[in-house]
Structure formats: structure tokens, C-alpha cells
Amino acid sequence: MAAVLEIADLKKLARRRVPKMFFDYADSGSWSEGTYRANESDFQKIKFRQRVAVDMTNRSLATQMVGQDVAMPVAIAPTGLTGMQHADGEILAAQACEEAGVPFTLSTMSVCSIEAVAAATSKPFWFQLYVMKDKDFAGRLIDRAKAAGCSALVLTLDLQILGQRHKDLRNGLSTPPKFTPHHIWQMATRPRWCLGMLGTSNRSFGNIVGHAKGVKDLRSLSSWTAEQFDPKLSWEDVAWIKERWGGKLILKGILDAEDAVMSLQTGADAIIVSNHGGRQLDGAISSIEALPEIVAAVGDKVEIHMDGGIRSGQDVLKAVALGAKGTYIGRPFLYGLGAMGKAGVTKTLDIIRSELDVTMALCGKRDIRQVDSTILR
Numbered sequence: 001m002a003a004v005l006e007i008a009d010l011k012k013l014a015r016r017r018v019p020k021m022f023f024d025y026a027d028s029g030s031w032s033e034g035t036y037r038a039n040e041s042d043f044q045k046i047k048f049r050q051r052v053a054v055d056m057t058n059r060s061l062a063t064q065m066v067g068q069d070v071a072m073p074v075a076i077a078p079t080g081l082t083g084m085q086h087a088d089g090e091i092l093a094a095q096a097c098e099e100a101g102v103p104f105t106l107s108t109m110s111v112c113s114i115e116a117v118a119a120a121t122s123k124p125f126w127f128q129l130y131v132m133k134d135k136d137f138a139g140r141l142i143d144r145a146k147a148a149g150c151s152a153l154v155l156t157l158d159l160q161i162l163g164q165r166h167k168d169l170r171n172g173l174s175t176p177p178k179f180t181p182h183h184i185w186q187m188a189t190r191p192r193w194c195l196g197m198l199g200t201s202n203r204s205f206g207n208i209v210g211h212a213k214g215v216k217d218l219r220s221l222s223s224w225t226a227e228q229f230d231p232k233l234s235w236e237d238v239a240w241i242k243e244r245w246g247g248k249l250i251l252k253g254i255l256d257a258e259d260a261v262m263s264l265q266t267g268a269d270a271i272i273v274s275n276h277g278g279r280q281l282d283g284a285i286s287s288i289e290a291l292p293e294i295v296a297a298v299g300d301k302v303e304i305h306m307d308g309g310i311r312s313g314q315d316v317l318k319a320v321a322l323g324a325k326g327t328y329i330g331r332p333f334l335y336g337l338g339a340m341g342k343a344g345v346t347k348t349l350d351i352i353r354s355e356l357d358v359t360m361a362l363c364g365k366r367d368i369r370q371v372d373s374t375i376l377r
């Protein structure tokens with residue numbers, strides 16, 4: 001196996017090991033994928049100032065996100081269907097995060113359930129909530145996350161209706177799932193993936209099947225999902241969710257300064273500047289471009305996180321320099337997982353940690369908490 005030195009190496013490996021329809025599900029944005037690409041390429045436009053003859057010993061990446069200690073300002077973003085990149089994907093990624101000292105966020109649309117991830121880990125993880133029309137079900141999800149000891153709730157606001165992803169439609173991943181000879185061929189050519197899947201019972205949407213009324217299998221689930229996301233979601237909904245949850249609340253999917261100002265009224269602990277990894281509004285600006293104006297608008301009143309396009313520790317450092325107290329990675333960890341399971345997620349975090357550490361030093365800083373925009377040109 002060729003050396004794995006950067007996230008792009010893990011992506012190459014994942015492409016070889018994960019059935020095409022699931023690899024494509026991760027590696028896609030909506031419509032033209034312009035915003036998906038801009039999320040990555042806009043990081044390249046930001047330049048560091050190289051500093052020399054500065055003491056670079058005793059460096060620290062440790063900091064806090066929503067008052068919780070983290071080994072570095074990087075969390076795992078919630079991603080649906082993670083257990084289809086690799087058998088038991090959510091459990092393996094949560095375990096890798098626990099060992100690395102960074103937060104793992106479990107998606108509502110995960111394959112392994114909240115309870116399954118809690119049973120396989122010993123430190124609290126975070127739970128991401130999609131608001132459904134069935135408020136009773138959403139409320140029960142919140143209660144289940146509480147019972148599992150989750151230490152933050154990430155409420156996603158940018159997916160009331162779904163942006164169209166061409167690759168998913170072309171692959172037939174859209175609802176209802178079809179298992180044609182073509183799909184069976186895609187899976188049969190990935191024997192390692194198949195073996196993993198045969199060895200686990202986690203093969204459906206674990207948070208939903210058997211928990212939501214009338215959903216017993218994947219087929220009824222597909223129509224349920226299409227009908228269930230709530231297009232009427234409003235700021236008032238955030239209030240009842242905050243109350244029912246009662247713990248740390250993070251609002252995900254803010255890309256506009258006006259919405260950032262609106263979000264202040266909710267009393268949320270943090271907001272995530274995000275465009276859902278370029279999977280929703282194609283033509284929206286990249287997250288890293290949006291970050292400075294949101295920091296300028298509300299940065300002194302609420303903790304600001306960001307995600308979208310981070311592919312290296314250098315990218316994390318740029319986001320932190322522009323005012324993000326924390327960042328999240330989506331595809332980088334999915335590529336690691338698809339490439340090498342739990343060891344691949346650990347590798348993803350190791351790569352990003354070491355890039356972040358050395359780059360911070362070369363910018364003349366020893367403590368991530370001291371990094372600000374003065375490290376940028």
C-alpha cells in the first residue's frame with residue numbers, strides 16, 4: 001500500500017474500497033457542485049505570514065468548544081449513512097474520536113443508533129438533530145440523546161428541504177433504494193466492505209427504524225424521510241428544542257450575518273458557519289468566505305464554529321485565525337473510514353493534528369488559543 005501522507009491519499013483509497021454509490025454520496029455537492037468546490041478552493045486564497053527565529057518549543061493545540069476540553073479545535077461533523085462507508089462506521093469513528101480527545105457528532109440519519117454508539121464508547125459524544133414534522137418523534141430523539149449522556153445538541157437549520165445531488169440520483173441512491181444488478185455488482189467488487197457488512201446488524205437507519213411510527217424497514221423509511229423533514233422550521237422551534245434539551249446547544253448551517261444576528265435571540269451556546277458541505281444551496285458562498293463577516297457581526301456574543309472544505313491542518317489554522325473557536329470535518333473522516341475503518345479515522349485526525357501543529361509553529365505561535373488574524377497576510 002502506498003504511504004498515506006495527506007487526506008487526498010485516504011480519498012484515493014476510499015474510492016477503491018467503498019461501493020461507488022456510497023463513495024459518491026460522500027463526494028458530492030448539490031447541482032453544479034460550485035459551492036462544494038469553493039469551500040475547498042477558497043482556503044487556498046488565504047496566505048500565512050512566515051515568522052522566523054521564534055521559540056517553537058512546548059506547543060499546545062488544546063482548547064475548548066462549548067466549554068468542553070478538546071485536544072485540538074477539530075470535531076467530527078454529523079454525516080448521514082456513515083455506517084455505509086464502512087460497517088459500524090459511526091461506532092468506529094466515535095471510538096477513534098474518544099481516543100484522540102475530539103468531539104464526535106452523531107447524525108440523526110446515522111446507521112448505528114444513539115444507543116449503539118453510547119454502548120460502544122465511554123465518553124460523551126454530541127448528537128445532531130434534524131427537525132421533523134412529527135414533533136413527538138423529534139422530542140423523543142432529544143430525550144434519547146439525553147439518556148445516552150450526549151454532551152451537546154447540534155441543531156441543523158439548513159436542510160428543511162433537500163438540495164438535489166445529481167450523483168445520488170444517477171446512482172439510484174435516492175428514495176426508494178433500488179437494488180439492481182448494477183448495485184449488486186458495485187458491492188460485489190468491494191469484498192472487504194461486503195464482509196464487514198455481513199458481520200454487523202447495523203444496516204439501516206438505527207435512530208429511526210422501530211422508533212418512528214409506521215417505520216419498520218428501509219423502504220417505508222425512504223418515503224417517511226422525504227415527507228418528514230419540516231419545511232416550516234422556524235426560530236420558534238429552536239426555543240422548544242432548547243428547553244426540552246436543557247444542555248449545550250449548537251446551531252448548524254448559518255451562512256449569513258443577518259441569520260447570525262437572529263440566532264442570538266435563541267441563546268444558543270455556539271453557531272456553526274456552514275453550507276452543509278456544499279450539498280444544499282449551490283451558488284452560496286463558501287463557509288470560509290462567510291466566516292469573517294459573521295465573526296464581525298456576532299463574534300463577541302456567541303461562540304463561532306465553522307465547517308466546509310477543511311482538508312488539512314493548515315485549513316483549520318486559517319479558520320481559527322479568522323475567528324472560529326472550533327471546526328468540523330465531514331468528508332476527510334468519511335474517506336479515512338472508507339479507506340481503513342477506525343484506523344483510517346485515527347489517521348485522518350493524526351494528519352490534521354500534525355499539519356496544524358507544525359504550521360502553527362512556522363507562523364510563530366505556540367498555543368492555539370493565541371492564534372488570531374495577525375498570522376495571516
Ligand SMILES: Cc1cc2nc3c(=O)[nH]c(=O)nc-3n(C[C@H](O)[C@H](O)[C@H](O)COP(=O)(O)O)c2cc1C
Binds near residue numbers: 275276331
Ligand atoms: C455524506 C455527508 C452526509 C452528511 N449528512 C449530514 C447530516 O446528516 N446532518 C448534518 O447536519 N449535516 C450533514 N452533512 C454536512 C456535514 O455535517 C458538514 O456540514 C460538511 O460535511 C462539512 O464539509 P466537509 O465535508 O467539506 O468537511 C453531511 C455531509 C456529507 C458529506
